[in-house]
Amino acid sequence: MKLSAYVxxxxxxxxxLNNWPHTAAVLAGQQPYVPAATVLPSPEMLPxxxxxRTGRVVKVALGVALEATSNAGQDAAxxxxxxxxxxxxxxxxxxxxxxxxxxxxxxxxxxxxxxVHNVAAGYWSIATGSQSPSNVLCAFDASFAxxxxxxxxxxxxxxxxxxxxAYDAEYPPPLQLKRPIPDALGVAMLFTPEKGTRSLAKIxxxxxxxxxxxxxxxxxxxxxxxxxxARALPLLLLxxxxxxxxxxxxxxxxxxxxxxxxTCS
Amino acid sequence: xxxxxxxxxxxxxxxxxxxxxTLTALLEQRSGLKRCEFETVNIDTHVGEVPGVDAQRLxxxxxxxxxxxxRLTELALQQDGFFESVQAAASRWGRRRVGVFIGTSTAGxxxxxxxxxxxxxxxxxxxxxxEYATTHNTFSVADYVRQRCRLEGPAVAVSSxxxxxxxxxxxxxxxIEAGLIDAALVGGTDSLCLTTLYxxxxxxxxxxxxxxxxxxxxxxxxxxEAAAFALLERLPGDLQGGSVLLLxxxxxxxxxxxSAPHPEGLGAKxxxxxxxxxxxxxxxxxxYINLHGTGTPSNDRSESQxxxxxxxxxxxCSSTKGATGHTLGAAGAxxxxxxxxxxxxxxxxxxxHTARIDPTLTAHYIKENRRASVRRVxxxxxGFGGTNCSLIFGAAE
Numbered sequence: 001m002k003l004s005a006y007v008x009x010x011x012x013x014x015x016x017l018n019n020w021p022h023t024a025a026v027l028a029g030q031q032p033y034v035p036a037a038t039v040l041p042s043p044e045m046l047p048x049x050x051x052x053r054t055g056r057v058v059k060v061a062l063g064v065a066l067e068a069t070s071n072a073g074q075d076a077a078x079x080x081x082x083x084x085x086x087x088x089x090x091x092x093x094x095x096x097x098x099x100x101x102x103x104x105x106x107x108x109x110x111x112x113x114x115x116v117h118n119v120a121a122g123y124w125s126i127a128t129g130s131q132s133p134s135n136v137l138c139a140f141d142a143s144f145a146x147x148x149x150x151x152x153x154x155x156x157x158x159x160x161x162x163x164x165x166a167y168d169a170e171y172p173p174p175l176q177l178k179r180p181i182p183d184a185l186g187v188a189m190l191f192t193p194e195k196g197t198r199s200l201a202k203i204x205x206x207x208x209x210x211x212x213x214x215x216x217x218x219x220x221x222x223x224x225x226x227x228x229x230a231r232a233l234p235l236l237l238l239x240x241x242x243x244x245x246x247x248x249x250x251x252x253x254x255x256x257x258x259x260x261x262x263t264c265s
Numbered sequence: 266x267x268x269x270x271x272x273x274x275x276x277x278x279x280x281x282x283x284x285x286x287t288l289t290a291l292l293e294q295r296s297g298l299k300r301c302e303f304e305t306v307n308i309d310t311h312v313g314e315v316p317g318v319d320a321q322r323l324x325x326x327x328x329x330x331x332x333x334x335x336r337l338t339e340l341a342l343q344q345d346g347f348f349e350s351v352q353a354a355a356s357r358w359g360r361r362r363v364g365v366f367i368g369t370s371t372a373g374x375x376x377x378x379x380x381x382x383x384x385x386x387x388x389x390x391x392x393x394x395x396e397y398a399t400t401h402n403t404f405s406v407a408d409y410v411r412q413r414c415r416l417e418g419p420a421v422a423v424s425s426x427x428x429x430x431x432x433x434x435x436x437x438x439x440x441i442e443a444g445l446i447d448a449a450l451v452g453g454t455d456s457l458c459l460t461t462l463y464x465x466x467x468x469x470x471x472x473x474x475x476x477x478x479x480x481x482x483x484x485x486x487x488x489x490e491a492a493a494f495a496l497l498e499r500l501p502g503d504l505q506g507g508s509v510l511l512l513x514x515x516x517x518x519x520x521x522x523x524s525a526p527h528p529e530g531l532g533a534k535x536x537x538x539x540x541x542x543x544x545x546x547x548x549x550x551x552x553y554i555n556l557h558g559t560g561t562p563s564n565d566r567s568e569s570q571x572x573x574x575x576x577x578x579x580x581x582c583s584s585t586k587g588a589t590g591h592t593l594g595a596a597g598a599x600x601x602x603x604x605x606x607x608x609x610x611x612x613x614x615x616x617x618h619t620a621r622i623d624p625t626l627t628a629h630y631i632k633e634n635r636r637a638s639v640r641r642v643x644x645x646x647x648g649f650g651g652t653n654c655s656l657i658f659g660a661a662e
Contacts, residue, residue: 001444050523077520087402088424093377100459101381105307112464113524113649116370117403117424122650125518131535133516134652135436136425138403146421150436153443174390175377178397207419207445254361254417 003206005155005162005191006199006264009072010239011064014038014185014230015223019067026220027233027240033219038184045127053110054123055089057169060186061120062127065165068188073198074161076128079190080154081163083121084137084147086228087179089114090171097175120167143168144187144231145251148259152205155191164189166229185227187236199264201239208258212250235259266438266543271509271658272354272448272498275345276602277337278491278589279313283344288606291614294634296588298475298487298618303457304375310471313489313590314457315340323409330409332373332400334456338409341454341492351414354448354496364446365420366437367407368430368453370594370648372422373400375458406454410494418446424594426648427557429453430493431597434656435514437497452494453598461488461593468524476560476591478584478616479569479630481623483560489590493598495605508661509605512641513544519651526564526647530571533557533645536653537575540643544657548576551657552637553613555600555644556628558584559591568645569626581631587618597646597654604642604658611638 012023016036025031040059043051045066054062061083069076087093092115099107116122121134135154139146144166151164167186171179192199213234215221224233234247238261249257275283279297280290290297298311321336342348355363380395399405407422419440423433430453437449455461465471465488472485497511517539519532526533541548554576557568565584572582585603592599607613613635622630641659 001442003443003445086404093374096460096464097374097377097381100378100463101384105459105463107460107463107467109464109467109469109524112460112467115460115464116426116649118426118648118650118652119523121425121518121652122523125520125651126522129520131518131520131532133435134425134518134650135432135516136423136652137436138422138424139420140398140402140404140408143404146419149419149445150421150439153439153445157439157442174384174388175397178391178395179402252420255419 001156002204003152003156004202004204005152005193006195007189007201007203008192008196008198009068009190011067011188013060013063015183023236024240027237033217035219040184046123050126053114055091056184057089058120058123060169060184061165061167062124064186064188065124065163068190069163072190074190077130078132079161079163080132081121081124081134081165082147082151083134084143084166086138086140086143086168088117089119090169090175094172094175141228142251143228145249145257149257151191155193159193161190161192166232168227168229182226185229187229187232195264201264202262204260206258207255208248210248210256212248212256266513267442268500268510268512269438269441270498270500271511271605272496273347273350274495274602274605275341275347276493276599277315277341277344278592278599279315279489280588284606288610290588291612294615294617296475296617298590306459306462308462308466309473311475311487312457313487315490327412329396330399332376334373334406334454335409337456337490337492338406338454341494347494350496351450355416358447360415360417362418362447363416364418364437364440364449365407365411365416366423366433366449366451367410368423368433368594368597369403369406370424370426370429370455371458371460372403372405374460376400378459410450425652426650427593427596428646428648428652428654429594429597431646431654431656432516434511435516438514441499448496448498450494451497453595454492455592455594456490470561472560475618476587477618478558478560478586479565479622479626480619481621483562483565485561486559487590489592491589491592491595491599493595493602504661506661509608510659510661512659513540513657515539515543515655517653521651524649526567528567530567532651532653533568533571533647534574536655540655540657551580551641551643552639553607553642554580554582555604555642556582556584557645557647558586560586565626569628572628578627579629581613581635582628583614583616583631585614587616600644601656604644607642608639608658608660611636613639
């Protein structure tokens with residue numbers, strides 16, 4: 001079976017990348033890349049009580065998921081989702097480990113509930129009312145590619161629209177020294193099995209032994225290496241250029257993912 | 266879905282190492298839950314601790330993976346000749362044609378908890394011996410299995426709380442159906458750690474007594490640890506009668522609350538219905554249901570409602586968590602293996618520790634073992650974040 005789908009909508013948030021149109025302009029060379037701290041939106045789609053409890057990892061995931069589904073004109077409540085991240089909420093993890101190192105060992109129940117790897121998927125389901133399945137993955141630095149693979153497989157095999165949400169956020173010190181992710185970054189893509197009126201491009205993927213593509217711009221290449229979800233940049237570059245082509249994305253030590261893009265006219 | 270063969274399987278939990286010990290404990294209705302003496306934990310509760318994990322060693326070449334979670338993984342891989350079976354599968358299909366899908370909720374976070382007790386008093390830094398990627402990170406257990414078994418197919422950790430290692434069957438099923446791989450090593454490992462013990466305690470969800478699913482006096486979970494694995498393959502031409510097959514996978518989300526189930530179990534109902542539809546089966550085709558059955562008042566109530574709404578009040582069901590404890594991210598895989606043992610041995614395991622079944626729960630909960638032909642089993646796993654997964658296993662004709 002060929003792994004193929006149509007890209008119906010894209011969402012991006014990251015350091016110096018404010019949304020997909022802005023990111024596309026940067027990647028297409030129409031605007032300079034200016035590194036800046038990631039600006040995370042408040043997740044207005046959640047009820048106020050839930051909104052107060054969300055950390056940065058949920059904000060970045062929901063932000064890009066909302067942008068991708070809105071651009072695709074799809075009802076989020078009906079879509080299967082794949083959430084892929086190299087870690088859960090690093091700040092909560094730090095707070096729990098810190099509390100457990102003290103004699104009292106007082107863990108906050110809300111923090112514990114929000115410490116699960118599927119925290120963003122849970123809030124997305126609550127925010128959108130979606131009872132569709134969410135698959136929540138982790139493959140360390142390969143998390144974007146693993147999520148892309150899962151999404152394209154599910155779109156192809158089950159013939160349904162699938163929302164991919166790949167995202168990461170930083171740990172505070174001292175964990176940050178062991179896992180130096182500098183900031184939050186998220187990439188979301190809505191895949192459909194059939195071409196629709198808002199389809200941007202056709203994507204096909206295969207496993208390959210070829211070396212992965214690097215970004216020509218040194219700052220964007222530094223970003224690609226620094227945040228696992230930014231391993232999507234060579235794919236985003238192709239989509240931004242609007243001319244189609246092929247990119248090799250970083251995956252596991254033994255294989256990479258080749259993506260072929262054909263722009264929809 | 267196209268049925269898949271559960272070619273090999275193994276499970277290790279507090280009731281025993283390997284499939285035979287697990288079966289013996291189920292036949293004897295023996296629980297492995299004991300008063301919590303784990304590490305320095307000071308909580309009045311019972312836990313299901315696997316014996317021998319501390320003494321387990323990893324191969325020297327993979328020493329950077331050393332932590333309780335990977336020791337438990339290694340211990341489990343060595344039972345039932347499972348490791349050798351994986352090597353045989355790798356030779357048969359090719360190393361690149363076998364994928365790895367491992368569920369976990371906390372991986373080796375115990376390592377980080379210990380490192381936080383040993384921070385540098387001046388800089389606050391974690392000890393230099395602490396390895397993040399190969400112990401703490403969620404992927405570490407999948408990476409360990411992949412490197413240990415020298416498999417080169419796609420590999421991923423699935424981490425959706427207590428449904429994690431049920432959902433691995435869904436991801437593996439899709440990848441086999443897509444033709445990217447011919448076989449999948451699926452399973453899950455979760456090990457005792459302070460985060461889950463103190464976390465569930467803070468939510469007032471841990472019971473002091475050994476957990477009593479579906480009991481009128483049930484008052485919470487007992488946390489356990491386990492590692493359970495299976496080799497999932499396409500059906501061979503010469504399929505043997507009595508082989509265990511994966512017939513259906515059903516998944517859903519609650520869209521309700523992060524840590525409480527939907528009160529009427531709507532998400533659970535949707536997952537069970539999706540599994541039945543995937544297997545092209547009717548409720549009457551299911552002989553036994555292995556419940557999620559955690560033993561909290563609300564979980565069992567909502568699951569009972571969901572089960573009864575589909576199956577009515579007669580299909581025998583039970584939770585094996587009174588025996589094994591709630592093994593969290595490993596529960597789906599552990600209970601998948603228990604489902605396979607149930608089919609192979611004609612055993613519906615009665616739920617242990619449950620004294621008086623809650624009369625308000627309408628599902629047909631069984632406390633005593635039943636020996637009968639078991640052709641098809643449905644197994645439920647639900648998790649925080651409102652994530653639900655139901656699996657259906659059956660015997661080959």
